Amino acid sequence: MNSNLIKGWEVIIGLEVHAQIATKSKLFSSSPTEFGADPNNHVSFYDAAMPGMLPVLNTHAVDQAIKTGIAVNGKVNKISRFDRKNYFYPDLPSGYQITQMFFPIITGGYIDIILQDGRNKRLNIHHIHMEQDAGKSVHDMSPSNSFIDLNRAGIPLMEIVSEPDMRSSYEAVQYVKSLRNILRYIGACDCNMEKGNLRVDANISIHKPNTPFGNRAEIKNLNSTKFLGDALDYEIQRQILETESGRKIPQETRLYDTHTGETRTMRSKENADDYRYFPDPDLKPLILEQSRIDKIKSELPELPDAKKKRFINDYKLTEFDASILVEDKVVADYYERAVNASKTPNKSAKLIANWILGELFAFLNKENKNINELLFPIEYIAYLVDLIQDKTISGKIAKTVFAEMIETNNNPRDIVKKLGLEQIQDENVIRQAIEEVLTNNPKQLEQYKAGKTALFGFFVGQTMKALQGKGNPEIINSILREELSK
Amino acid sequence: MKNLTILEAKKALKNKEFSAVELTRHYLNRIEHCKSINAFITTCADNAIDSAKKADELISKGQDLPLLGIPLGIKDLYCTKGVRTTAGSKILENFIPEYESTVTQNLLNNGAIFLGKTNMDEFAMGSSNATSYFGPCFLPYCKSTNTEMKLVPGGSSGGSATAVATDLCVAATASDTGGSIRQPAAFSGLVGIKPTYGLCSRYGMVAFASSLDQAGPITKNVADAAIMLNAMASYDVNDSTSENVKIPDYKSVLGQSIKGMKIGIPKEYLEGLNNDGLNLIEEAKKWLTDAGCNIVDISLKTTPYALPAYYIIAPAEASSNLARYDGVRYTYRSKQFNNIEDLYVNSRSEGFGEEVKRRILTGTYVLSAGFFDAYYNKALKIQKLIKSDFQQNAFNCVDIILTLTTPSTAFGLEEVGKMSPLEMYLNDVFTVTANIAGLPAMSVPCGLSGKDKLPLGIQLIGNRFDESNIFKVAYVIEQSANFEELKKNIVWRKEYEQ
Numbered sequence: 001m002n003s004n005l006i007k008g009w010e011v012i013i014g015l016e017v018h019a020q021i022a023t024k025s026k027l028f029s030s031s032p033t034e035f036g037a038d039p040n041n042h043v044s045f046y047d048a049a050m051p052g053m054l055p056v057l058n059t060h061a062v063d064q065a066i067k068t069g070i071a072v073n074g075k076v077n078k079i080s081r082f083d084r085k086n087y088f089y090p091d092l093p094s095g096y097q098i099t100q101m102f103f104p105i106i107t108g109g110y111i112d113i114i115l116q117d118g119r120n121k122r123l124n125i126h127h128i129h130m131e132q133d134a135g136k137s138v139h140d141m142s143p144s145n146s147f148i149d150l151n152r153a154g155i156p157l158m159e160i161v162s163e164p165d166m167r168s169s170y171e172a173v174q175y176v177k178s179l180r181n182i183l184r185y186i187g188a189c190d191c192n193m194e195k196g197n198l199r200v201d202a203n204i205s206i207h208k209p210n211t212p213f214g215n216r217a218e219i220k221n222l223n224s225t226k227f228l229g230d231a232l233d234y235e236i237q238r239q240i241l242e243t244e245s246g247r248k249i250p251q252e253t254r255l256y257d258t259h260t261g262e263t264r265t266m267r268s269k270e271n272a273d274d275y276r277y278f279p280d281p282d283l284k285p286l287i288l289e290q291s292r293i294d295k296i297k298s299e300l301p302e303l304p305d306a307k308k309k310r311f312i313n314d315y316k317l318t319e320f321d322a323s324i325l326v327e328d329k330v331v332a333d334y335y336e337r338a339v340n341a342s343k344t345p346n347k348s349a350k351l352i353a354n355w356i357l358g359e360l361f362a363f364l365n366k367e368n369k370n371i372n373e374l375l376f377p378i379e380y381i382a383y384l385v386d387l388i389q390d391k392t393i394s395g396k397i398a399k400t401v402f403a404e405m406i407e408t409n410n411n412p413r414d415i416v417k418k419l420g421l422e423q424i425q426d427e428n429v430i431r432q433a434i435e436e437v438l439t440n441n442p443k444q445l446e447q448y449k450a451g452k453t454a455l456f457g458f459f460v461g462q463t464m465k466a467l468q469g470k471g472n473p474e475i476i477n478s479i480l481r482e483e484l485s486k
Numbered sequence: 487m488k489n490l491t492i493l494e495a496k497k498a499l500k501n502k503e504f505s506a507v508e509l510t511r512h513y514l515n516r517i518e519h520c521k522s523i524n525a526f527i528t529t530c531a532d533n534a535i536d537s538a539k540k541a542d543e544l545i546s547k548g549q550d551l552p553l554l555g556i557p558l559g560i561k562d563l564y565c566t567k568g569v570r571t572t573a574g575s576k577i578l579e580n581f582i583p584e585y586e587s588t589v590t591q592n593l594l595n596n597g598a599i600f601l602g603k604t605n606m607d608e609f610a611m612g613s614s615n616a617t618s619y620f621g622p623c624f625l626p627y628c629k630s631t632n633t634e635m636k637l638v639p640g641g642s643s644g645g646s647a648t649a650v651a652t653d654l655c656v657a658a659t660a661s662d663t664g665g666s667i668r669q670p671a672a673f674s675g676l677v678g679i680k681p682t683y684g685l686c687s688r689y690g691m692v693a694f695a696s697s698l699d700q701a702g703p704i705t706k707n708v709a710d711a712a713i714m715l716n717a718m719a720s721y722d723v724n725d726s727t728s729e730n731v732k733i734p735d736y737k738s739v740l741g742q743s744i745k746g747m748k749i750g751i752p753k754e755y756l757e758g759l760n761n762d763g764l765n766l767i768e769e770a771k772k773w774l775t776d777a778g779c780n781i782v783d784i785s786l787k788t789t790p791y792a793l794p795a796y797y798i799i800a801p802a803e804a805s806s807n808l809a810r811y812d813g814v815r816y817t818y819r820s821k822q823f824n825n826i827e828d829l830y831v832n833s834r835s836e837g838f839g840e841e842v843k844r845r846i847l848t849g850t851y852v853l854s855a856g857f858f859d860a861y862y863n864k865a866l867k868i869q870k871l872i873k874s875d876f877q878q879n880a881f882n883c884v885d886i887i888l889t890l891t892t893p894s895t896a897f898g899l900e901e902v903g904k905m906s907p908l909e910m911y912l913n914d915v916f917t918v919t920a921n922i923a924g925l926p927a928m929s930v931p932c933g934l935s936g937k938d939k940l941p942l943g944i945q946l947i948g949n950r951f952d953e954s955n956i957f958k959v960a961y962v963i964e965q966s967a968n969f970e971e972l973k974k975n976i977v978w979r980k981e982y983e984q
Binding site: 045048049050051052053054055056057084086088090093094095096146148274276277278281282283284 | 563564565571573578581583584585587688689690691692693695696697723724725726727802803805806809810812814815816826830850853854855858862
């Protein structure tokens, strides 16, 4: 049984994710890749396709692609090749884009996602290839002229092409989230979707199970996971409606309108351009030594899935908590820094997770801040938990300390000292307070002695009140029990 | 100062017989005097005099560089900083590069002086120099039987050949995609070498067919070719197809014994040769036998397939390489356009000449969906076969391959219009194989045709990066042929004689 069927239709989705490779310079020139420069300030003679200029491959970009391939369990091809995709467009100065059409650097691979019901699903990757980005045409600066900005021309991209393995928009979104997470972990892509670091083309079709796939629509340039999910949901409904109304789905490219939430035809695939792909004669085949691949593999950081498993095992976190902590490498790193700063890391780990996921996240969400924008060191969370663990303060007082900490950015140890919030541990002080409470409440004491033991809580409360909330509850309990049994 | 070689000019400069400035002025005057021969598209007199002054300063300080004070002609497809670079095309008529090609920078570093940019077939596509937007140039010679008819210098490096043959410069740079150095050298009675693919950097050379283009010199003799090639060649990180090999001193091998060397003569290159050609091959065999070489008859059965493969691979790459000349940035831009499509179509239609358009269309066709496997992929397979044919059936048993450079001598400019494109392409029949296989090959002048007294060249093809053996054999042929004497029988056009 396929639980994903919608009105009997099965949805088939495959994604092409264009990830900007994190490098200082372009794929084939030394121009910077920095975002936000003035138009045409990051353009070399090569980027502008001046006569006689030749491409020189950025080896760091290649290393990043290798790293990505290994991280998604793909096969790194020791021989790959660059090809030219020929077409005329004003923001493509050379008249061709250099890509890897025939022999990509990575083939195969997969990403595991968790479905809504908690099961794992493996989504396969067909291949990953490297290519150059095009420049940008600017049409809104003048009513009669268009302008070209070549800063983006030649920026290195990886195109990560999945198999058509996804059966719902949820799976597609999870795939992109997982992929994004991995890319951030290994530092191969900043994945800043607003800056266009990660763009998704979605291929989608519907069919009845056990019949051939239907014609597919390609929705271009989705630049957030929300738009991806929304566009797919719209498109699924549209295709079902069209098909059930007896109309045929044409093979076409569609655009998603973020304002209306609808997709619309961009161009038909039937009169598609002929790109005349052929191997770029300016570049030799890319030949990788095994030692280079091995070195990159050995330097690969811990990936999200492995980290999650370790958090569950070592820190006794729940699957849910661990998943949230590893979702962002910065958060995971902050969490581990805090754990390591604690006097009793193994004992504090779970409590630290609770504080980060609870109080700290609530604060960050309210302030619309990222964890790396905190003005106090994350170690303070560990100090706070340590103060609870060594009974310097109670859990209740800790909330006061936390509030003070995010307000002043001061060390919780100093806050506790300065505000005199240390728990009172001195048995003599507590005994004296209890004696006073018993003396001042003779009526309740009489009732308790007569068998109304529920009044025990009343005496605890009164004692705590007398100690301004700072008394150690355990000590209060034991002395009170002792005094009452006299 | 008449007909100086590099070595002669250097000696005279060193002995203060004349200064570099005087030598440069002499050539600039001669270029002006021979303007009608149309060897140069652009001259750069001021730059040249400045460089010459600097050279004189260095010479007076006793400094020496391989080309110090030597005035050269530069083929107009080498980008030269601040000097217009047209590639013989209207579409680049006003293009002034902001950068220097690696080869010309190497020459400058070696003390050379650039007199100007030499004429060429448009984008190096042609075998007659007649496709140049700036008009044809022609040889300073004529047939002894017809002193009226203008003769083509060959192409595409026709301007460089004409300039050196007419003694408008000491030597010149050229480039060779299918024979563009060797065929003009042969027609003009000069030495021309296309080195192994990857020996010279292509950085800053206007590209025709990237996988076949190679830089090389056209010179008055073998020794000059050795000096020029050493100065031009270098490994270059800016060209990913450049090879990091140790480059020997080619001049130092000249005069070394070639005793015991095996010279292969492929029978496929002899088919259909006229008597002039066959006689010259026989003479060459005798010179080399006398020098102690063994002549070996060989067969390279893939030879007939080289030209068709070439006319698929080269146009395919050209169709893509020339896409950048689109009317948007530094090129000629049509005045007639209403949208971007018009801008492209009209700028390219008006900016490119007929032969260039023919090759762009051919290249676009062979790469298009449905034809790619039938043409381009098949041509690449043939290329592989030709490469292995050379290794298996030639360099397994011989050191150097000897052929004629061209089947015939220079033809009349007026004949160009009567020839079909295919007839014109046959000019490359003996030369394209070396480009297809990436091998080094040189044309050495060593004979004259019986009736017309026009130069004929012998082609020497070596194994990859074995330029040294080519130079050794070429030097022996040059000495044995005594071409310096033979040359006196060539009839000159009066107006260009010195």
